[in-house]
Amino acid sequence: MRSFCGERKIIEDLAEGRKTLWELLASYHWSLRDFIRTVNRLYEEGVIGSDGKYIYLRRPYARKGTFGSARCPRCLGRAVLPTGYGRLKRKFERLLTGRPKPVIRFFQGYMRPGDVLARIALMHSYDDVEDRSIILVGDDDLVSLALALTQLPRRITVLDVDERLGEFIERVSKQEGLEVEFIVHDVRDPLPAELRKKFDVFVTDPLETVSGLKAFLARAACALKPYGSAGYFGLTTLEASFGKWLWLQRFLAQMNLAITDAIREHSSYPTKDYGIGFPYEEEILKRLKFKYDLPPNVDWYKSTFFRVVAVGRVKPPVCSKRIRLRVHDSDDVTWPGGERTVF
Structure with a gap:
């Protein structure tokens, strides 16, 4: 076979x-x-x-031997888990009530609350949370609020084009006495000069086209302090081909950012809970050679969580120029019609 x-x-x-x-x-x-x-x-x-x-x-299948493989049932392959977080998790889940629904035109989709905390746990294990200045380039996952609840970061700044998120974050922060700065920003536009070279850590979940990866990661790198900084981002193999992953490795190397971690299936997205219908599911069903009707019964959309660290001086390629953003690449299945290809 x-x-x-x-x-x-x-x-x-x-x-x-x-x-x-x-x-x-x-x-x-x-x-x-x-x-x-x-x-x-x-x-x-x-x-x-x-x-x-x-x-x-429809045919019998005989495996060769008995050897197999399985993910760790406790950590689910993450290796690092949060500790002492029960009360924080309950409060975080409570704060998420009334969060804005994902908007397809912004390519949004938030992960499960427990996965947000698992991300912060990995960051904490690398000493990238306490007394750190952290910038989030896009934050529909509301990682900023979870970070603020730990009371560990020195500064938390969110950049996002969605003003609904800003209103929600600012309202919750005021109600709970949290310090989170929100700035409306489109990643196509240059990073504001006052934010460049100011942060110890970035967190982002880029659009998974070549131009999307470049825009989000370049803006995030522009915000990093020139030396000793780190970054975190999510990326799937469902949307991004291995060719795109190879391009990404080269792009990171050009910025003097080395990959220290790439943890598969670290984050899961409860698409059936969004209340908008996940557009990828419709595209999958349309392309099948057989009729299939069952809606999703599991969280099937998962991403790999990356950590990168600066080796020498960070060298972002563009900080002061506008970046043209394509939302569809030739190897994509998500927007096959070719519409909505350029912003």
């Missing part, structure tokens, strides 16, 4: 029993485009079948 873009992984998952499309996708390590192609090929070859709700094997 050939193993191409997770074909063997899908078959072995189904050998354990029937699965929903979303359960298969939740454990898939390649791109959405590859997933659709592989599932369609297996269906056309008669290897798998579907009743519209579940996908199952």
Whole structure:
């Protein structure tokens, strides 16, 4: 049996029993485009079948040997977990009540509260929280509020184009006595001069096109102090091809930022809770070679959490020029019609 873009992984998952499309996708390590192609090929070859709700094997499959693999059931592969956070987690979840719903035109989608705290735990393990100045380039996850609740950072600044988020963060901060600065900012525009070279740490979740990665990470790098700084960001393999990952490694190296951590499936996004319908799901179903009706039953959209550290002087490529932003690349499956391609 050939193993191409997770074909063997899908078959072995189904050998354990029937699965929903979303359960298969939740454990898939390649791109959405590859997933659709592989599932369609297996269906056309008669290897798998579907009743519209579940996908199952139509042929017997015998594994070679008994050796297998599994994620750690306690840390879920994260290695670093938050401690002493029970009260903080409850308060954070309470503060999220009434948060703005994600807006598709801003490509928003927030992660689970526990995953936000897991991100902060990794940052804390590297001494990147206490007494640090932290800038968040985009923050629909509201990491800023969770950081503020720890009472550890020296400064927290949020840049986001969505004024609804700013109003929410400012209102909650005032009610709870938290210090979070919000600035309306479009990453296409140059970083304000007063924010350049001022921060110890950045956190961002960039748009996963080449220009999106460049815009978010370049603006974040412009905000970093020239020496001894660090950054954190999320990236998927569902949206970003491995070719894009390779481009990203080179881009980071050009800025003198070295990758210290890349933790797969660190963050999960509860798309079924957004209340707007997740646009990627419609695109997936439209491209299947068989009828499938079951809505998502698991959180299938997950991202890898990266940490980078400055090696020598940070060298951002552009701080004072506007960046043209494309929201669709040729290897994307999310906006295949070509519309909404350039801002």
